[in-house]
Every structure is written in structure tokens, then in C-alpha cells.
Amino acid sequence: MSEAPAFPSRDAIVATAQESIARGSKSFAAASKLFDRRTRERAWLLYAWCRACDDIADGQDHGHTMSVVDDAPERLARMTAMTEAALTGALIGDPAFDALRIVAAETGMPHAFARDLIAGFALDAGDWRPRSEADLYKYCYHVAGVVGCMMAVAMGVSPDDAETLDRACDLGMAFQLSNIARDIEEDDRVGRAYVPEEWFVEMDIPPGQHMKPPFRARLAVLARRLAERSAEFEASARVGTPKLPFRSAWAVLAAADIYGAIGRAVAERGEHAWDHRVTTSKLDKIRFIARAFVAAGRRQALYPPTPREIEWVRPGR
Incomplete structure (x- = not known):
């Protein structure tokens, strides 16, 4: 019988989220260090998901080298599907979207907020x-x-x-x-x-x-x-x-x-x-x-x- 795949632990996802904020925003990274540990980790987790969505939408790497994308609807559909799955508590296998899963579950964050952010990326995808x-x-x-x-x-x-x-x-x-x-x-x-x-x-x-x-x-x-x-x-x-x-x-x-x-x-x-x-x-x-x-x-x-x-x-x- 094959074993179920091992998914990263919370600590591993938090560490990846910390790397994301360090690469994506020196300003937010500096400010986040002032939080207590629990809040700091949750801020990193939330940032990692936001950053990943932004990068998917704009063809970026941690906010750098923004480019014109020719498959905006497909990118939007992919981030929407992973976001919705994360909000249900499903294991995604992508650290940034598993970060959303964790922080949403730990804080009782209204799902409407995540959907409102995705709606912003939809505006850009529609050249609004x-x-x-x-x-x-x-x-x-x-x-x-x-x-x-x-x-x-x-x-x-x-x-x-x-x-x-x-x-x-x-x-x-x-x-x-x-x-x-x-x-x-x-x-x-x-x-x-x-x-x-x-x-x-x-x-x-x-x-x-x-x-x-x-x-x-x-x-x-x-x-x-x-x-x-x-x-x-x-x-x-x-x-x-x-x-x-x-x-x-x-x-x-x-x-x-x-x-x-x-x-x-x-x-x-x-x-x-x-x-x-x-x-x-x-x-x-x-x-x-x-x-x-x-x-x-x-x-x-x-x-x-x-x-x-x-x-x-x-x-x-």
C-alpha cells in the first residue's frame, strides 16, 4: 500500500512565507518584525498568498519584472480555484495557498475578503x-x-x-x-x-x-x-x-x-x-x-x- 504524500508542516510553510516577504517587500518585512510571534507569522502567511496571487496575475517574481501576460483569464481561473480550495481547508500543495488555508482557519477570516481581493485581479485581467x-x-x-x-x-x-x-x-x-x-x-x-x-x-x-x-x-x-x-x-x-x-x-x-x-x-x-x-x-x-x-x-x-x-x-x- 502506497503512503499518502507528506505535506509541508506549518513551520515549513511559515518559513517559506518569511522568505517571500523578505524578497517581495523590504518595507513590509521590516514592519512585520515588530509584531508578536503569532501575529508576525500570520502576517507572513497572509502576505505570501497575496504576493503569489499578484505574481500569477502579472507574470512577476515577488513583485519584480512585471510583464504583459497573454493568458490572463487562465491565470485568474487558476488562482481562484486554488484560493477557493484553500478556504475550504483543502491541502493545496502550493506553500502560498496553503498559507492562506492556515491563516484563514486560525483567525476565522471572512472568506468574502479573499474573494474581494481576487475580484481586484479580475479587474486587471479585464484591462479595466x-x-x-x-x-x-x-x-x-x-x-x-x-x-x-x-x-x-x-x-x-x-x-x-x-x-x-x-x-x-x-x-x-x-x-x-x-x-x-x-x-x-x-x-x-x-x-x-x-x-x-x-x-x-x-x-x-x-x-x-x-x-x-x-x-x-x-x-x-x-x-x-x-x-x-x-x-x-x-x-x-x-x-x-x-x-x-x-x-x-x-x-x-x-x-x-x-x-x-x-x-x-x-x-x-x-x-x-x-x-x-x-x-x-x-x-x-x-x-x-x-x-x-x-x-x-x-x-x-x-x-x-x-x-x-x-x-x-x-x-x-
Whole structure:
């Protein structure tokens, strides 16, 4: 009688997830080290699945070398099938999707969140582009805001705590808006554009011409607008940190500082924002982590409960 195949242990999948975040995002890897061990491992597991889906969708390797794919529907179908199987508790045999299986089971994460993220990849697979600012927020929710919700659940936030999930979603929205501002040139190279079409019309930038030298100054205005929107979502997200344990709040505030710096740098560089990819240095990360430590200790005073002023409603609310 043949023996059943041996599947990797939880520890092995966690180790693979740690390797994934180290390769895919130095910023998130640095912030994740501030969590307690259980939360840190769950953050790595969640990141590994998100990263794998993104790589499948865009033909990337841990977020690098994005390329045009000619089989987007097939890729979407594959990640959807593996995600749905993982949510049922099935052993997948792919470390990233088994990572989702583990973190979803351990935290009671709503399956709708995972499906909302897959819906974001479906938008890209359909060559969807935002027409309005509302469309932009829809996209940001599906590819990042919902990840904030999932990460909050991984930190121990109840799936029923809608207010805290809203704030967590806001942080994901802030990250994505900074990403969009930073990656305008990179996205253009593969035929994508996430700046709303109405914004291009407003600045009299012809379709598909936004990276051309004559329009760089106008594009810089829109990049600053993205950075400003990102800052608004980030400020809203900080109000949710008093609900978190100290170490989780520390990690969240550090990530907010690190990613906020990216948006600010894009805005400050103006039309030269895309000459070189905007990053934060190791020294900057250390400085932000130290600053976040102080802010986490004072979070009750720094971020008192205030009405959420952003005129945007998270899907499912």
C-alpha cells in the first residue's frame, strides 16, 4: 500500500512565507518584525498568498519584472480555484495557498475578503481602467484596502468590528494610492493606467500620452493629488491604532510612516518622480520604526476617536 504524500508542516510553510516577504517587500518585512510571534507569522502567511496571487496575475517574481501576460483569464481561473480550495481547508500543495488555508482557519477570516481581493485581479485581467475618483477607490479597495481588513483580522481584530476594519482598510487604501503615484511609469510600460481618466481630461493630457515629456509637469500635479489622497487615508487609519495591542500598533504606525514617505517623495520630486524608483533607505526605516515606537506608546492621546471624514464607504458596510 502506497503512503499518502507528506505535506509541508506549518513551520515549513511559515518559513517559506518569511522568505517571500523578505524578497517581495523590504518595507513590509521590516514592519512585520515588530509584531508578536503569532501575529508576525500570520502576517507572513497572509502576505505570501497575496504576493503569489499578484505574481500569477502579472507574470512577476515577488513583485519584480512585471510583464504583459497573454493568458490572463487562465491565470485568474487558476488562482481562484486554488484560493477557493484553500478556504475550504483543502491541502493545496502550493506553500502560498496553503498559507492562506492556515491563516484563514486560525483567525476565522471572512472568506468574502479573499474573494474581494481576487475580484481586484479580475479587474486587471479585464484591462479595466478607472474613469472617476470613485472608480479609483473601488480598485484600491479590491487590491489593497481589503488586505488591510485581512491583516487586521490576522492581528486579532474581530470580523464584526466594522469601525476598526474601516480604519485598517484606509491604511491599505493609502498604501495603494502611494504605489499608484510611484509606479505610473512602470504601469505605463505594460499598458496600464490607474490615474482616473477624468483627471487626465481635466489636465488636458491626451489618452496614453501622460508619460511624454510635454505632459510631465501636468502629470506631477496628479501625482501630488494621489499623494494627498493617500495622506488623508493614512491619517484616518491612525485613528484605529488605539484598538490594537501595542506591538501591532507599533508595526502599523511604522508601516504607515514608511509608505507615507514614498507618497511624499513622489510629490516632492514633481516631474522627476519617475526618473528613478522611489524607495526608503534602511536608515529611514530605522528612523520611522523608532518614531512609531514612541507614537504607539502615546496612541490613545495622539489618535483619539474621531468621526471618519473620508467620503468613501467600504464595500460590505
